[in-house]
Amino acid sequence: MATVAADRLFGKSIKRREDPRFITGRGRYVDDLKLPGMTYAAFVRSPHAHARIRKIDTAAAARHPGVVAVFTGKDMTGVNSLPCGWDLRKAKNIPGVVQDLAIVPHMPLTSDAARHVGDPVAVVIADSQEAAIDAAEKVQVDWEPLPAVTVTERAAQSGAPQLHADAPGNVAFKWEIGDRNATDAAFKGAAVTVKKRIVNQRLVANAMEPRACVARYEDATGDLTLWVTSQNPHVHRLLMCAFVLGIPENNVRVIAPDVGGGFGSKIFLYNEEVICSWASRRLKRPVRWTATRREAYLTDAHGRDHVTDAEIALSRDGKILGLRVKTTANLGAYLSTFAPAVPTFLYGTLLNGVYTIGAIHCEVTGVFSNTTAVDAYRGAGRPEACYAIERIVEAGARGLGMDVAELRKKNFIPKFSGAYQTHVAVSYDSGDYGAAWDRMLQMLDYKKFRAEQEAARKQGRLLGIGFSAYIEACSIAPSKLVGALGAGAGLYESGKVRVHPTGMVTVFTGSHSHGQGHETTFAQLVADKLGIPIEQVDIVHGDTGSVAFGMGTYGSRSASVGGTAILMSLNKVIEKGKKIAAHLLEASPGDIDFSSGEFRVKGAPGKAVPFGAVSLTAYVPHNYPEGLEPGLEETSFYDPSNFCFPFGAHACVVEVERETGNVRILRYLAVDDVGNVINPMIVDGMVHGGIAQGVGQALWEGAVYDGQSGQLMTGSMMDYALPKADMLPMYETDRTVTPTPVNPMGVKGAGETGTIASPPAVVNAVVDALAPLGVDHIEAMPLTAERVWKIIQGAKGAR
Amino acid sequence: MKLPVKMTINGQSYSHDVEPRLLLVHYIREAVGLTGTHVGCDTSQCGACTILMDGDAVKACTFFAVQVDGANIMTIEGLAKDGELHPIQMGFWEKHGLQCGFCTPGMIMSAYQMLERYPKPTEAQIRHQLEGNLCRCTGYHNIVKAIEWAAEHMPAKR
Numbered sequence: 001m002a003t004v005a006a007d008r009l010f011g012k013s014i015k016r017r018e019d020p021r022f023i024t025g026r027g028r029y030v031d032d033l034k035l036p037g038m039t040y041a042a043f044v045r046s047p048h049a050h051a052r053i054r055k056i057d058t059a060a061a062a063r064h065p066g067v068v069a070v071f072t073g074k075d076m077t078g079v080n081s082l083p084c085g086w087d088l089r090k091a092k093n094i095p096g097v098v099q100d101l102a103i104v105p106h107m108p109l110t111s112d113a114a115r116h117v118g119d120p121v122a123v124v125i126a127d128s129q130e131a132a133i134d135a136a137e138k139v140q141v142d143w144e145p146l147p148a149v150t151v152t153e154r155a156a157q158s159g160a161p162q163l164h165a166d167a168p169g170n171v172a173f174k175w176e177i178g179d180r181n182a183t184d185a186a187f188k189g190a191a192v193t194v195k196k197r198i199v200n201q202r203l204v205a206n207a208m209e210p211r212a213c214v215a216r217y218e219d220a221t222g223d224l225t226l227w228v229t230s231q232n233p234h235v236h237r238l239l240m241c242a243f244v245l246g247i248p249e250n251n252v253r254v255i256a257p258d259v260g261g262g263f264g265s266k267i268f269l270y271n272e273e274v275i276c277s278w279a280s281r282r283l284k285r286p287v288r289w290t291a292t293r294r295e296a297y298l299t300d301a302h303g304r305d306h307v308t309d310a311e312i313a314l315s316r317d318g319k320i321l322g323l324r325v326k327t328t329a330n331l332g333a334y335l336s337t338f339a340p341a342v343p344t345f346l347y348g349t350l351l352n353g354v355y356t357i358g359a360i361h362c363e364v365t366g367v368f369s370n371t372t373a374v375d376a377y378r379g380a381g382r383p384e385a386c387y388a389i390e391r392i393v394e395a396g397a398r399g400l401g402m403d404v405a406e407l408r409k410k411n412f413i414p415k416f417s418g419a420y421q422t423h424v425a426v427s428y429d430s431g432d433y434g435a436a437w438d439r440m441l442q443m444l445d446y447k448k449f450r451a452e453q454e455a456a457r458k459q460g461r462l463l464g465i466g467f468s469a470y471i472e473a474c475s476i477a478p479s480k481l482v483g484a485l486g487a488g489a490g491l492y493e494s495g496k497v498r499v500h501p502t503g504m505v506t507v508f509t510g511s512h513s514h515g516q517g518h519e520t521t522f523a524q525l526v527a528d529k530l531g532i533p534i535e536q537v538d539i540v541h542g543d544t545g546s547v548a549f550g551m552g553t554y555g556s557r558s559a560s561v562g563g564t565a566i567l568m569s570l571n572k573v574i575e576k577g578k579k580i581a582a583h584l585l586e587a588s589p590g591d592i593d594f595s596s597g598e599f600r601v602k603g604a605p606g607k608a609v610p611f612g613a614v615s616l617t618a619y620v621p622h623n624y625p626e627g628l629e630p631g632l633e634e635t636s637f638y639d640p641s642n643f644c645f646p647f648g649a650h651a652c653v654v655e656v657e658r659e660t661g662n663v664r665i666l667r668y669l670a671v672d673d674v675g676n677v678i679n680p681m682i683v684d685g686m687v688h689g690g691i692a693q694g695v696g697q698a699l700w701e702g703a704v705y706d707g708q709s710g711q712l713m714t715g716s717m718m719d720y721a722l723p724k725a726d727m728l729p730m731y732e733t734d735r736t737v738t739p740t741p742v743n744p745m746g747v748k749g750a751g752e753t754g755t756i757a758s759p760p761a762v763v764n765a766v767v768d769a770l771a772p773l774g775v776d777h778i779e780a781m782p783l784t785a786e787r788v789w790k791i792i793q794g795a796k797g798a799r
Numbered sequence: 800m801k802l803p804v805k806m807t808i809n810g811q812s813y814s815h816d817v818e819p820r821l822l823l824v825h826y827i828r829e830a831v832g833l834t835g836t837h838v839g840c841d842t843s844q845c846g847a848c849t850i851l852m853d854g855d856a857v858k859a860c861t862f863f864a865v866q867v868d869g870a871n872i873m874t875i876e877g878l879a880k881d882g883e884l885h886p887i888q889m890g891f892w893e894k895h896g897l898q899c900g901f902c903t904p905g906m907i908m909s910a911y912q913m914l915e916r917y918p919k920p921t922e923a924q925i926r927h928q929l930e931g932n933l934c935r936c937t938g939y940h941n942i943v944k945a946i947e948w949a950a951e952h953m954p955a956k957r
Contacts, residue, residue, distance in 0.1 A: 015892055015893065015895075016892070016895065018900075019891070019892045019897060019900075020884075020892070021900075022897055022900030022903050023875075023884070023888040023891050023892055023897065023900075023903060023907065024835070024875065024876065024878070024879055024884070024888065025833070025834070025835015025836070025874065025875030025876045025878075025904045026835060026876070027835070027900045027901075028834075029834075029837070029901065031828075031834075031838070032828075032834035034829075034832075130818060130820070205935075206935055207899070207901075207935060208837075208839045208845060208847060208899065208901040208902045208933065208934065208935050208936075209837070209839065209899065209901040210838075210839065258899075258900065259899065260837070260839075260899045260900065260901025260902075261898070261899040261901060261935050261936055263935070290838075292841045293839065293840040293841045293842065293845075294841055514899055515898035515899030515900070515936045516898070517898070681895050682895065684895075684941075685895050685898060685936075685937060685940075685941055686898075688937060688938035688939075688940040688941065689898065689935070689936045689937050689938045690938075691938055692937075692938030692939065693935070693938075716840070716841070716842045716844075717840045717842050717844035717845060717933070718842045718844060722844075722933055722935070723938075723939075724926075724929070724930055724933065724939075725925070725926040725927075725929035725930070725932070725934075725939040725942065725943065726923075726926035726927050726929070726930060728926075728938060728939055728940075730922070730940055730943070731938065731940055754938075
């Protein structure tokens with residue numbers, strides 16, 4: 001394993017280099033862009049959850065002053081369905097996995113029927129935003145409303161309204177993993193089994209910047225440029241060009257400039273981006289569209305929406321003998337880009353948790369419903385897995401009458417490095433689960449808390465503690481592995497290092513920063529490795545015109561996959577530099593060392609050339625080695641050999657107000673192990689934000705559909721409860737460090753840990769708080785005051 | 800029908816003929832071209848469009864441009880003076896009070912008024928005063944720290 005020099009920036013909390021533009025209002029987001037001749041798009045969307053389209057009359061809209069064009073799906077001839085990039089049917093050679101998948105069409109503008117509220121059926125393009133919006137109201141759609149199904153458990157029941165001819169019974173797929181027989185046997189031999197229904201509700205990502213795009217077609221060259229709120233501009237380009245529009249990708253440039261948060265929701269190729277690109281080509285004018293927040297709620301891919309029956313089998317002394325999980329995952333009306341992967345390979349493969357478990361079996365049914373499509377949202381599958389395990393483990397402990405902390409400790413996988421083969425296909429890279437757990441208990445002072453809780457209970461106060469010992473799979477992912485699981489793409493990353501003649505460096509990365517701080521962390525790596533001031537380093541991302549290729553940022557992969565690609569190119573730059581330096585110093589390349597920005601002859605003090613002299617020589621090769629190409633620029637593609645598996649232990653202390661059901665978080669503790677850390681300040685920030693989103697899920701957030709009308713009841717920020725500053729505590733964080741052997745820096749990934757770990761910690765805490773009332777389980781989140789109040793009223797020990 | 804509107808933004812005067820329905824935030828962004836003031840919602844919840852109008856922190860989406868004819872406005876672009884960052888801006892930078900940066904201008908403009916009202920705010924006061932500003936990245940922890948830092952580093956009032 002390579003290490004990094006001692007005088008390094010690696011590990012230092014340096015301030016972010018991107019911040020000056022953001023704190024002065026000079027960030028450049030997509031909606032900030034204004035182009036000459038620009039037109040504005042407004043979409044006509046279905047007000048119905050399910051309705052046949054009899055006729056669309058666009059005549060009045062087309063006559064509206066300022067309107068340039070009105071298009072419906074019928075106008076978009078030759079345009080294909082939005083693709084689903086993960087075909088479970090292609091998954092092979094994975095033991096125990098049974099798969100099938102109904103791939104259903106998802107046209108950019110639907111022509112036959114609308115399948116969820118907000119499904120776009122027409123677009124109006126006008127000279128001004130106002131004209132586009134006004135004219136869109138004049139588009140007359142003759143709807144034939146149909147019965148709709150939105151509820152996850154009902155979607156695949158007999159008699160449910162059918163969404164797609166190609167998906168009988170609304171079943172998108174059935175999938176399983178693990179060993180059914182061994183699990184059945186484990187349950188037969190168990191002293192105690194506990195079964196609970198665990199609902200992981202539907203969420204909306206709510207990146208603060210709504211989705212937006214500007215498409216500009218240049219007739220003279222045939223080039224199309226698309227500025228888009230994307231976490232992965234190359235993926236956008238590939239999917240749009242090759243699959244939907246059928247246009248050459250070398251004529252298309254996709255730019256994702258400053259992007260105001262993603263959390264998964266900006267991974268996917270969306271209708272509007274394709275339509276604006278198509279329309280710009282057709283109209284030969286730039287087209288801009290920015291989602292209103294209402295549109296964002298209706299059309300940004302949602303997250304989670306699992307209904308799970310989880311069952312744990314325990315021995316008398318608290319060993320976990322078996323885990324059985326049956327999940328129905330609501331995929332919404334269409335298959336979003338990576339939808340089938342989320343409740344399967346990003347979920348079932350994490351059900352081993354951090355525990356030694358006798359046997360595991362998991363079945364998942366993916367269902368279509370008249371709701372917005374569901375895809376990856378921060379954590380994507382892993383929060384659902386962690387939630388199921390960490391809730392059922394505590395329920396199991398209560399069933400057994402054992403302390404929840406003690407039961408976990410009894411079952412942790414012992415410390416290891418290299419490989420731990422789980423029962424659910426994946427092999428963990430490294431782990432020391434007990435260490436993170438012990439550190440968390442120490443910060444908490446667990447014994448003292450239980451004493452305080454006892455005293456509080458005597459006064460009638462409802463104090464509770466909940467834990468979560470999580471694991472997650474990040475640094476997504478080995479291409480060979482994901483290919484075998486059905487992915488349509490590889491999941492490597494590219495990194496190009498361009499050394500300029502003066503020794504300045506530009507790095508082109510396929511990772512994309514939409515808050516992660518790559519312009520700082522990647523520059524820290526480069527400055528360390530080349531021994532140059534960080535001011536000499538520029539990081540370029542988010543532009544297919546300058547970045548070779550890229551799979552983008554999601555799944556906590558930027559540092560570990562994107563960073564390693566950069567590191568590989570830095571090594572190549574140094575190797576080439578050694579050849580140039582050897583020539584200048586009249587030594588053999590094998591005798592050259594490079595450190596602290598200088599090439600030196602080993603064992604010959606004083607014989608050295610600085611990095612800048614070598615870079616200048618590379619571009620002014622008057623005195624240059626025979627047979628070596630001029631220039632100093634290297635590109636690498638890194639494909640990881642395994643996922644990385646961050647882990648940790650979180651705890652939440654709550655007090656529930658008996659009279660109102662209001663839950664107040666008194667303490668939130670997180671000990672995370674994300675391997676080595678490049679910039680602790682940035683990692684802490686991501687952990688904070690992740691916890692806030694997870695606490696949001698546990699206590700307030702949830703996308704709610706009306707079961708009858710199929711309307712999204714939480715379609716604005718007035719209705720969908722996002723956490724505010726005064727609803728959250730300060731977080732107490734710490735880390736243990738177990739470097740991963742998978743990549744040379746030993747970094748894992750930190751973007752999703754908080755969101756994965758926190759919901760079960762919070763809900764477990766509330767269950768614990770209500771235990772004196774006889775409550776031993778809570779089925780559904782969010783734990784709003786109303787829901788908790790009702791639970792208190794219904795509890796047998798309440799009065 | 801368009802109506803004339805005139806206002807001072809960051810010390811410069813602007814006048815345009817605008818539709819009466821044009822929101823102030825869209826006026827600032829589209830007509831004046833100052834894009835640091837952001838639009839994150841359509842129900843006045845997010846606070847990304849917070850500006851100072853005649854000294855008060857307001858959400859620029861809650862006014863029509865024609866309503867505020869003659870107003871004196873400061874946006875995020877007007878906060879740094881002569882290239883010197885304001886202590887609140889420095890606080891956000893020092894304490895990592897931003898990630899994606901989208902809510903940041905509104906947060907900073909809200910904090911500006913907060914520190915005028917409460918020069919040494921408690922954590923609870925800061926959290927309460929940020930009630931109208933949403934952030935999805937930071938979990939607010941470092942925003943609170945940033946404003947505390949700014950409070951410590953504000954020049955004494957003359």
